[in-house]
Amino acid sequence: MLIHEQSHPGRRATAQAPKQRAALDGIPENLRRAAAPALPEVSEMQAVRHYTRLSQKNFSIDTQFYPLGSCTMKYNPRACNSLAMLPGLLGRHPSAPDSHSQGFLACMYELQEMLKDVTGMSAVSLVPAAGAQGEFAGVAMIRAYHDQRGDHERTEIIVPDAAHGTNPATAVMCGYKVREIPTLDDGDVDVEALKETLGPQTAGIMLTNPSTVGVFERRITEIAGLVHEAGGLLYYDGANLNAILGKVRPGDMGFDVIHMNLHKTFSTPHGGGGPGAGPVGVSKRLAPFLPVPMVASGDNGYRWLTEKDCPHSIGKLSAFAGNAGVLLRAYVYARMLGREGMVRVSEYSTLNANYLARRLQDAGFELAYPKRRATHEFIVTLRRQAKELDVSAMDFAKRLLDYGYHAPTTYFPLLVPECFLIEPTETEDLDELDGFIDAMVKIQQEAEQSPDMLKGAPHTLPVRRLDDVRAARELDLRWTPPAA
Amino acid sequence: MPFIPHSEEDVRHMLGAIGVSSIDDLFDEIPTALRVQSLQRVPEGMTEMAVGALMRDRAREDGEPACFIGAGAYDHHIPAAVWQIATRGEYYSAYTPYQAEASQGTLQLLYEYQSMMTALMAMDVSNASLYDGASGLAEAVLMAVRVNRKSKSRRVLVPRTLHPAYRRTVHTIVRNQRIELVEVPFDAHSGRTDMAALQAYAGEDFAALVVPQPNFFGVLEDCDAMTDFALQNGMLAIAVVNPLAMAVLKPPGQWGSGEGADIACGEGQSLGAPLSSGGPYFGFMCCRQALVRQLPGRIIGRTVDVEGKPGYTLTLQAREQHIRRSKATSNICTNQGLLVTAATIHMALLGGEGLANVAAACHANTAELVGALTAIDGVEPMFDGPVFHEKVLRLGAPTADVLGALAAHDVLGGFDLGQDFPELGNALLVCATELRTTAEIGNYADRLAPIMAAQA
Numbered sequence: 001m002l003i004h005e006q007s008h009p010g011r012r013a014t015a016q017a018p019k020q021r022a023a024l025d026g027i028p029e030n031l032r033r034a035a036a037p038a039l040p041e042v043s044e045m046q047a048v049r050h051y052t053r054l055s056q057k058n059f060s061i062d063t064q065f066y067p068l069g070s071c072t073m074k075y076n077p078r079a080c081n082s083l084a085m086l087p088g089l090l091g092r093h094p095s096a097p098d099s100h101s102q103g104f105l106a107c108m109y110e111l112q113e114m115l116k117d118v119t120g121m122s123a124v125s126l127v128p129a130a131g132a133q134g135e136f137a138g139v140a141m142i143r144a145y146h147d148q149r150g151d152h153e154r155t156e157i158i159v160p161d162a163a164h165g166t167n168p169a170t171a172v173m174c175g176y177k178v179r180e181i182p183t184l185d186d187g188d189v190d191v192e193a194l195k196e197t198l199g200p201q202t203a204g205i206m207l208t209n210p211s212t213v214g215v216f217e218r219r220i221t222e223i224a225g226l227v228h229e230a231g232g233l234l235y236y237d238g239a240n241l242n243a244i245l246g247k248v249r250p251g252d253m254g255f256d257v258i259h260m261n262l263h264k265t266f267s268t269p270h271g272g273g274g275p276g277a278g279p280v281g282v283s284k285r286l287a288p289f290l291p292v293p294m295v296a297s298g299d300n301g302y303r304w305l306t307e308k309d310c311p312h313s314i315g316k317l318s319a320f321a322g323n324a325g326v327l328l329r330a331y332v333y334a335r336m337l338g339r340e341g342m343v344r345v346s347e348y349s350t351l352n353a354n355y356l357a358r359r360l361q362d363a364g365f366e367l368a369y370p371k372r373r374a375t376h377e378f379i380v381t382l383r384r385q386a387k388e389l390d391v392s393a394m395d396f397a398k399r400l401l402d403y404g405y406h407a408p409t410t411y412f413p414l415l416v417p418e419c420f421l422i423e424p425t426e427t428e429d430l431d432e433l434d435g436f437i438d439a440m441v442k443i444q445q446e447a448e449q450s451p452d453m454l455k456g457a458p459h460t461l462p463v464r465r466l467d468d469v470r471a472a473r474e475l476d477l478r479w480t481p482p483a484a
Numbered sequence: 485m486p487f488i489p490h491s492e493e494d495v496r497h498m499l500g501a502i503g504v505s506s507i508d509d510l511f512d513e514i515p516t517a518l519r520v521q522s523l524q525r526v527p528e529g530m531t532e533m534a535v536g537a538l539m540r541d542r543a544r545e546d547g548e549p550a551c552f553i554g555a556g557a558y559d560h561h562i563p564a565a566v567w568q569i570a571t572r573g574e575y576y577s578a579y580t581p582y583q584a585e586a587s588q589g590t591l592q593l594l595y596e597y598q599s600m601m602t603a604l605m606a607m608d609v610s611n612a613s614l615y616d617g618a619s620g621l622a623e624a625v626l627m628a629v630r631v632n633r634k635s636k637s638r639r640v641l642v643p644r645t646l647h648p649a650y651r652r653t654v655h656t657i658v659r660n661q662r663i664e665l666v667e668v669p670f671d672a673h674s675g676r677t678d679m680a681a682l683q684a685y686a687g688e689d690f691a692a693l694v695v696p697q698p699n700f701f702g703v704l705e706d707c708d709a710m711t712d713f714a715l716q717n718g719m720l721a722i723a724v725v726n727p728l729a730m731a732v733l734k735p736p737g738q739w740g741s742g743e744g745a746d747i748a749c750g751e752g753q754s755l756g757a758p759l760s761s762g763g764p765y766f767g768f769m770c771c772r773q774a775l776v777r778q779l780p781g782r783i784i785g786r787t788v789d790v791e792g793k794p795g796y797t798l799t800l801q802a803r804e805q806h807i808r809r810s811k812a813t814s815n816i817c818t819n820q821g822l823l824v825t826a827a828t829i830h831m832a833l834l835g836g837e838g839l840a841n842v843a844a845a846c847h848a849n850t851a852e853l854v855g856a857l858t859a860i861d862g863v864e865p866m867f868d869g870p871v872f873h874e875k876v877l878r879l880g881a882p883t884a885d886v887l888g889a890l891a892a893h894d895v896l897g898g899f900d901l902g903q904d905f906p907e908l909g910n911a912l913l914v915c916a917t918e919l920r921t922t923a924e925i926g927n928y929a930d931r932l933a934p935i936m937a938a939q940a
Contacts, residue, residue, distance in 0.1 A: 002592070002595070002596055002599070003596050003832050004596065004599060012834075012835050012837060012838055013563065013833040013834065013835070013838065014838075015563075016561070016563045016833050016834055016838060017561075017834050017837075017838035017839070017841040017842050018841045018842065018844075018845040018918055019841075020841070021837075021840060021841050021844050022841075022844040022845050022847065022848035023844070023848065024732055024844055024847055025851070026847065026851060026870050026871060027704065027732070027733070027847065027870055027872070028704075028870055030708070030734075031704050031707070031733055031734055031870070032732060032733060032734060033730070033731070033732055033733055033734050033735060033840075034734075036731060036732075036836035036837050036839070036840045037603050037604045037606075037730070037731060037735070037836040037839070037840075038603045038836060039600055039603060039604070039831050039832070039834075039835050039836040039839070040596075040600075040831075040832050040835065041835050041836075041837075042832055042833075042835070044563070044565060044833060047565065047829060047832040047833050048565050048569065050832070051569045051593065051828075051829050051832070052569060052572070054588075054589040054592055054593055055569070055572045055574035055575050055589050056574060056589065057587075057588040057589035057592070058574040058575065058578045058586070058587055058588070058589035058590055059578065059583070059586040059587065060573050060574045060575070060576070060577040060578040061573070061577035061578070062573025062574065062576070062577045063573060063574060066579065068579055071579055073577075073579060074487075075487055076576065076577050077486075077487060077532075079532045079535065079536065081571060081576070083535065083536060083539040083540075085567070085758075086539060086540060086543040087543070087548065088542075088543030088544060088546050088547065088548055089539075089542075089543045089546070089760070089761070090758040090759070090760050091548055091551075091559070091758065091759055092546055092759060092760070092761045093551050093553045093557060093559070093759050093761075093896060094556075094557050094759065094761050094762030094763075095553050095555055095557070095899055096546070096549075096551075096553070096761075096896055097887065097888070097891050097896070099888075099891050099892075100546050100547055100549055100891065100896065101546055102545050102546065103541070103542030103543055103544070103545030103546040104542065104546055104761055106542060106545075107539075107542060113525050114525060114526045116525065117523050117524055117525035117526050118523060118526065120520075129615035129616065129619065129763065129764070129820075130615065130816075130817065130818040130819070131817065131818060132805070132815045132816055132817045132818065133615060133619070133816075135815065136657070136815060140656070140660060143660060164806075164817075165804075165805035165806040165807070165808070165809045165812065165817075166805050166806075166815050166817050168805075168809040168810035169805035169808070169809060169810060169812040169814070169815035170815040171810065172810045172811075172812075172815075173657075173660070173661065173814070173815050174660045175660035175661055175662070178809075178810045215513070216513045216514055218513055218515070220515075220518075221515065221517075221518070244514075246520060246523055247511060247514065247519065247520060248514050248518045248519055248520055249518075249520055252518050252520070253518060263818065267487075269576045269577050269822065270577065270578060270579045270580070270818075270821075271575065271576060271577075271578070271820075271821045271822025271823075271825070272575055272578045272579070272580070272581065272587070272590035272821035272822060272825060273579070273580035273581065273590070273612070273782060273818060273819055273820075273821030274580075274613070274764075274818040274819045274820045274821045274822065274823075275615075275763070275764035275766075275818075275819075275820045275821075275822060275823060276818040291656070307652070314656055315652055315653070315655060315656035316618070316649060316652045316653045316656055317619060317653060317656060317657070318615055318616045318618050318619050318653060318762075318763065319556050319557075319616055319617055319618035319647065319649045319650060319653060319751065319762065320556075320557065320616075320649070320761070320762025320763060321761065321762045321763070322762070322763055323615075323763040323764040324760055324761035324762050324763050324764075325758075325760040325761070325763060325764050326763070326764055332535055332539065334526065335527070335529070335530050335535045335538070336486055336487075336529055336530055336531070336532065336535055337486060337487075337529050338526060338527060338528040338529025338530065339522065339523040339526040339527065339528060339529075340528065340529060341485070341486055341487075341529045342523060342526060343523075344485055344488055345488075347507045347508075347510075348485075348488045348490060348507075350507070350510045350511065351490075351495070351498055351499075351502075351507050351510060352498075354502045354504075354510050355498040355501055355502055358501055358502045358503070359501060372513070373510060373511075373512065373513045374510075397583070398583075398585065401583065401585055401586050406579075406583060406586060407583050407586075412806070426487070426488050427487050427488065427489065428489070429489035429490070429494070430489075430490070430494045430497070430498065456790070458585045458586075461585045461586060461588075462585070462588045462795075463584075463585055463588055463789040463793055463794075463795035464585070464789040464790045464791055464793070465585065465789060465790050466584050466585065466787050466788070466789050466795045466796075466797045467787045467788055467789070467790070468584075468787065468797055468799070470787045470788065471785035471786070471787035471797050471799040472785070472799050472800055472801075472802075474787075475776065475785060475799070475800075476785055476786040476787070477595075477598055477609045477610070477776070477783060477784070477785055477786075477799075478595070478598050478599040478602045478609065478610065479595070479596070479599040
């Protein structure tokens with residue numbers, strides 16, 4: 001039942017607002033609202049009970065194993081939340097003067113420094129609000145770089161066919177044409193195709209490494225050389241940074257600009273779809289173009305750098321300084337891990353992924369890239385099951401929900417048919433991984449013996465499979481009061 | 485090991501299953517030359533106890549001053565239940581609800597949010613959020629240019645009364661698509677957009693007109709006249725509003741003599757998000773039904789399952805980057821789900837009447853503040869236009885000096901307009917939300933009086 005359907009005229013959580021309606025003397029009648037907006041009218045306890053019950057209809061990291069490939073659903077330490085919500089930090093106004101900001105700015109400055117170190121880049125701006133905004137900032141900087149050199153012929157961004165959808169969408173937002181290049185059968189980028197695509201029209205290339213197919217791009221140094229030789233720049237999509245944290249750095253691979261997803265690698269919560277944080281790091285030549293504001297350290301303490309200090313900046317990306325509360329959580333996480341903990345993130349996420357991959361392969365599942373070492377994630381293809389048993393990856397996914405496991409990423413990357421992209425993360429223990437393997441094996445048996453169990457799944461959740469076609473055709477996007 | 489559960493025995497077992505002798509062997513595809521030796525600038529790890537002490541020190545360093553700054557971020561009461569529920573793990577640690585059956589909690593809540601926002605804005609449809617008000621306006625501008633088929637131009641009229649950070653953010657985001665922002669000046673007496681200056685653009689080809697309400701000066705624009713101007717000249721009207729103010733002000737869907745604004749967007753912070761140094765907040769965006777297929781961001785629809793039971797799912801995904809890639813309406817993916825969770829609970833707790841009481845209290849407190857401050861020699865109102873909960877004051881002394889002297893007394897006296905509006909001279913934008921008490925307002929005035937006297 002919707003909160004709207006529990007509404008009673010005149011009911012309110014009266015403790016939560018001023019008792020009286022103050023006069024609106026200063027506001028002319030023609031600018032006023034005729035009647036208060038028709039929001040639900042419920043008591044405090046009704047609201048608390050309703051939203052608590054709704055929460056129980058969600059899968060989450062705190063309640064389930066959530067091996068969603070490319071999303072890094074690792075445990076979100078609670079200390080990060082409670083310390084970011086200390087009243088002094090929560091109550092700080094974004095335009096507070098430096099005299100009342102040194103504690104906050106110290107955290108931001110130190111986070112910038114740590115992120116420089118783990119990425120091997122020479123400067124960092126924390127402001128992008130999510131990965132896609134980080135991508136936007138990165139590609140906008142590539143453009144600003146070429147523009148400043150008067151190099152206006154560079155109109156294309158190269159993107160592998162396995163890339164996240166945000167990559168081509170971002171390139172277009174920055175006014176570029178997108179050129180796709182294929183992925184080889186072993187999962188690496190097709191370097192010969194890259195050579196043919198590169199030219200004086202190339203502004204840059206967007207790469208994820210490890211790539212979205214879950215393998216490390218072995219020829220990355222050669223690729224960087226080729227792109228730079230053609231006058232282009234390399235963009236690193238940091239979606240998979242968890243796989244290499246403390247082991248190898250994008251800056252050392254030859255990348256010019258990188259965004260990080262702190263809601264992945266630095267364990268800030270995904271919140272049911274945000275907020276994220278997508279800081280960008282750059283090599284020296286792109287540093288002048290970083291988005292503002294950034295934090296500088298000087299003799300008089302910390303201070304903001306704005307457009308005044310950074311005249312070549314691509315500018316602001318949001319009204320203030322990005323998702324500061326998310327950045328504080330990432331800062332706390334980074335301080336708790338420390339340098340020794342950073343390396344363990346990549347080591348144990350890789351261990352978990354390789355264990356899971358090998359055990360699933362042993363159980364008869366087909367790996368998409370069996371000859372390659374898994375990174376922090378890997379792909380299982382269910383094309384044999386689809387062909388022989390007429391059950392799809394989606395059917396497997398929905399049945400996993402019945403077993404209490406969130407489904408892996410399905411049907412991405414697009415180039416592997418009937419695929420599961422599986423990312424267990426480092427925070428899962430052996431029992432959880434074994435339980436997932438057992439569930440996959442049982443579902444395989446069901447697929448062979450009673451495929452309807454899969455096709456009709458889920459059976460045990462608050463709803464059965466939903467009619468997405470109807471949702472899009474007969475749009476119902478808000479509650480409307482029943483006709484009297 | 486913090487947050488890693490593996491025992492030595494587990495590791496041995498797992499390596500054995502994989503068939504390698506060490507974890508390091510799993511990295512053998514990475515060229516040796518690229519391997520990092522050690523991180524230099526990341527300190528050693530800390531316990532929760534130690535980092536807790538550090539963060540409490542940092543928070544204490546910044547104090548808890550009395551805040552009279554608004555300028556796009558407002559200090560409001562947030563019911564305790566809002567964040568206690570929003571930070572339940574089931575909301576806090578869930579992903580974007582791609583697996584609808586396992587995400588009905590978040591999905592139903594977002595559908596309720598869309599229902600509440602459309603009621604508040606008097607608009608047909610709402611998305612499930614964008615990053616913040618400023619970047620949300622950039623998305624609205626891009627959307628307006630896409631949908632306005634009558635207009636061949638890529639020009640958009642933007643009043644100078646718009647929040648300057650919004651103007652700059654929009655510029656950053658739309659400039660690479662060759663969209664031009666044309667500024668409309670304001671009337672120096674009222675602080676409103678200069679309607680005569682706007683009329684001068686009548687008959688010219690623009691894709692849209694931005695209408696802020698209230699504007700950055702806190703002043704109420706003639707939203708009806710501006711919306712009608714847009715309608716008459718083939719432009720889309722993009723409303724940029726404070727959602728709390730809409731509890732007492734005419735909402736965008738009712739502006740003008742036609743069907744209201746075409747797009748309504750803005751900063752959702754005043755609906756349950758703490759100040760938190762500027763974020764995370766959330767951008768909201770509503771539009772007319774006819775434009776829904778060009779609306780960026782996630783949209784939730786109600787549908788039924790195979791048994792006919794109602795349920796909720798992400799819909800119209802063919803607009804989005806993960807499906808349409810280079811032809812998507814926007815590159816946005818992750819948005820601000822948790823803030824919307826908080827806003828939904830916040831609106832449910834306050835209701836329409838409660839929100840209106842909060843808005844009216846802000847209006848009254850600001851009037852009280854302005855009364856107290858303008859009683860001081862050297863402090864007077866800059867504009868005579870009606871305001872919601874912010875007011876520009878003209879000071880008889882340099883604004884930065886006055887603010888610095890107030891800050892020494894733990895009073896954050898307002899926002900200095902000198903950087904963005906040098907034409908106003910010594911101008912200060914002040915705000916008193918429902919949280920500012922008569923005692924705090926009195927203290928502000930008591931501190932300000934001797935500062936102004938010393939400057940005179």
